[in-house]
Amino acid sequence: xxxxxxxxxxxxxxxxxxxxxKVDESLMPKLSDEQITEMYETxxxxxxxxxxxxNMQRQGRIGTFIQFKGQEASQVGSAxxxxxxxxxxxxxxxxxxxxxxxxxxxxLYQYFSGDERGMKVPDNINxxxxxxxxxxxxxxxxxxxxxxKIKGDGAVALGYTGDGGTSKGDFHDALNxxxxxxxxxxxxxxxxxxxxxxxxxxxxxxxxxxxKALAYGIPGIQVDGNDIFAVYKATKxxxxxxxxxxxxxxxxxxxxxxxxxxxxxxxxKYRSEEEVKExxxxxxxxxxxxxxxxxxxxxxAKNEEIISKAKEKVEKAVEEYEKxxxxxxxxxxxxxxxxxxxxxxxxxxxxxx
Amino acid sequence: xxxxxIVQAVNAALRNELAKDKSVVLMGEDIGVNGGVFRxxxxxxxxxxxxxxxxxxxxxxxxxxAFGMAVNGIKVIPEIQFSGFMYGPMEHIYAHIARTRTRSRxxxxxxxxxxxxxxxxxxxxxLHCESGEAIFTQTTGLKMVIPSSPYxxxxxxxxxxxxxxxxxxxxxxxxxxxxxxxxxxEEYTIPLGEANVVQEGSDLTVVSYGAxxxxxxxxxxxxxxxxxxxxxRTVIPIDTETIINSxxxxxxxxxxxxxxxxxxxxxxxxxxxxxxxxxNLKSPPERVTGFDTAVPFAKLENYYLPNxxxxxxxxxxxxxx
Ligand SMILES: Cc1ncc(C[n+]2csc(CCOP(=O)(O)OP(=O)(O)O)c2C)c(N)n1
Numbered sequence: 001x002x003x004x005x006x007x008x009x010x011x012x013x014x015x016x017x018x019x020x021x022k023v024d025e026s027l028m029p030k031l032s033d034e035q036i037t038e039m040y041e042t043x044x045x046x047x048x049x050x051x052x053x054x055n056m057q058r059q060g061r062i063g064t065f066i067q068f069k070g071q072e073a074s075q076v077g078s079a080x081x082x083x084x085x086x087x088x089x090x091x092x093x094x095x096x097x098x099x100x101x102x103x104x105x106x107x108l109y110q111y112f113s114g115d116e117r118g119m120k121v122p123d124n125i126n127x128x129x130x131x132x133x134x135x136x137x138x139x140x141x142x143x144x145x146x147x148x149k150i151k152g153d154g155a156v157a158l159g160y161t162g163d164g165g166t167s168k169g170d171f172h173d174a175l176n177x178x179x180x181x182x183x184x185x186x187x188x189x190x191x192x193x194x195x196x197x198x199x200x201x202x203x204x205x206x207x208x209x210x211x212k213a214l215a216y217g218i219p220g221i222q223v224d225g226n227d228i229f230a231v232y233k234a235t236k237x238x239x240x241x242x243x244x245x246x247x248x249x250x251x252x253x254x255x256x257x258x259x260x261x262x263x264x265x266x267x268x269k270y271r272s273e274e275e276v277k278e279x280x281x282x283x284x285x286x287x288x289x290x291x292x293x294x295x296x297x298x299x300x301a302k303n304e305e306i307i308s309k310a311k312e313k314v315e316k317a318v319e320e321y322e323k324x325x326x327x328x329x330x331x332x333x334x335x336x337x338x339x340x341x342x343x344x345x346x347x348x349x350x351x352x353x
Numbered sequence: 354x355x356x357x358x359i360v361q362a363v364n365a366a367l368r369n370e371l372a373k374d375k376s377v378v379l380m381g382e383d384i385g386v387n388g389g390v391f392r393x394x395x396x397x398x399x400x401x402x403x404x405x406x407x408x409x410x411x412x413x414x415x416x417x418x419a420f421g422m423a424v425n426g427i428k429v430i431p432e433i434q435f436s437g438f439m440y441g442p443m444e445h446i447y448a449h450i451a452r453t454r455t456r457s458r459x460x461x462x463x464x465x466x467x468x469x470x471x472x473x474x475x476x477x478x479x480l481h482c483e484s485g486e487a488i489f490t491q492t493t494g495l496k497m498v499i500p501s502s503p504y505x506x507x508x509x510x511x512x513x514x515x516x517x518x519x520x521x522x523x524x525x526x527x528x529x530x531x532x533x534x535x536x537x538x539e540e541y542t543i544p545l546g547e548a549n550v551v552q553e554g555s556d557l558t559v560v561s562y563g564a565x566x567x568x569x570x571x572x573x574x575x576x577x578x579x580x581x582x583x584x585x586r587t588v589i590p591i592d593t594e595t596i597i598n599s600x601x602x603x604x605x606x607x608x609x610x611x612x613x614x615x616x617x618x619x620x621x622x623x624x625x626x627x628x629x630x631x632x633n634l635k636s637p638p639e640r641v642t643g644f645d646t647a648v649p650f651a652k653l654e655n656y657y658l659p660n661x662x663x664x665x666x667x668x669x670x671x672x673x674x
Pocket of ligand 1: 093
């Protein structure tokens, strides 16, 4: 009879910069001052966009809006690690990741006002449209990455899921296929600790999401999702490994959903305001600003300039958004097939008269 | 007796059955402390914490485990948060829930009610607006109920819960809070498979169900026609007899639904009319439906919906002959 341990596992947690903006230099990823400034500018732009979107929803100027406030480090830091040829698969809360990849602000406002023209990803960005179903993104990432591997185009694919999304079979399929086919895929789980009202601990009995990777024989790591350097470092390493043919990675960005789930939700029903305040104190943008100020990359004047530039960009997007003409009802029919069927043509004619 | 909305009537039916039958269990996403994203299960978790279960976020997980529970003696009522997310669990619905009575040669049944909100018209997001009933009407072995009023919602839901077969209970999201009516405090049932003649008439027959029925009623009221309006209430099984008797009398028929046109319920109803009373027809039946496209987002959804203007056009058309 034999009874012995045949395998033990460990899960790493990574934080590079603490809440005071102090970094552990030995862990600091290679980033120039210009790159760090660009990351900061992007986060400020994203926050300005997000706050404005929320206000516009409250004023009835757009429809249901989904905020990412507080998750900027998690999204900007990970999207920043991609090259232009790489693929990204956003979920509905991935606005900041999309903006990082150059998705026009105005189109996001259009999307949230129920204008489908806001979904057409510009031709120069390798990205799927924002998709509303929870969890479907992950296996799509695996597939996009498999295609790149087969084609040998050197691109990797990265996508986002929430902690809730890890409960779906899709998550299993994504990691299992990615492991089996050594797909150059990076799955980012933004563990913001809530799936609408359901807390992370009621989502899975696992202690971490990251450890789920191990069951599929692929690396998994948990990072401080409010630390942009940790997020960037973990993602960049995963991207480099994927590009080198070493296969997929699961990254759990441990963060917090500060806003209500969406503008249709009321989180007071299921969580305490104190908890939200505690997490506001760990704000990812404040943290990077402290670091940059200490380091002398940023001063008050430059900070003001960055903030007012972001405001200008957002105001301009809003102005353009409010001037957009109404979509043509023909749009309902145009994209169902490559060519409109006789049946659809008839239905369109009916609609017109 | 109190005036209730459809959501409140659904809540009342669930509360009634939880109280009456200890084997009733509710499960779904955010249905516990949060009371459901539309508040359909509001307050139920507080009173029945062990039988109103918040689940992990997996529709396939909910429906597949519900199947096991149902076969093993639990009256399980899963909620799918929006009907656009019914397709993850489709393998379990199609291959097991709808088929286990047949597969087990009658040994096992699956007494479960899957509740889910459906339909457009509330400016909701992608996949929050679908009317997918035709996908289930072709899933033989299922029953399917679509109420259009608070009174019916309570009586039909109680019947569905007590039915020995699996039932999809499609709740019209657009009507959730749109109308209030007197709903008895005590329990009552409305038999599945019986349509409701909402209004009698002699010129033409209008058949509809769910949210679209309300549009049909409004449209009819704007014309001078004497229309017999039939609310199907149960879309499987269809109450063929009520429809045929009415069309035999009027000789004209307009069918209104939100779901896409091709191979939808209207097509089936017209086929039954053709089979059973073709020679009573004075004019070809008309369908007013959604288009054979995805439901457009908020900006264009009113074009997609079978709105009053489109319904009136068809009413006039069948009356022209
Ligand atoms: C398949 C599916 N089921 C249910 C929903 C409704 N829904 C939208 S978001 C959400 C919670 C998602 O939580 P999580 O994955 O943790 O992401 P988060 O919203 O917290 O970013 C639910 C249940 C959906 N969009 N898709």
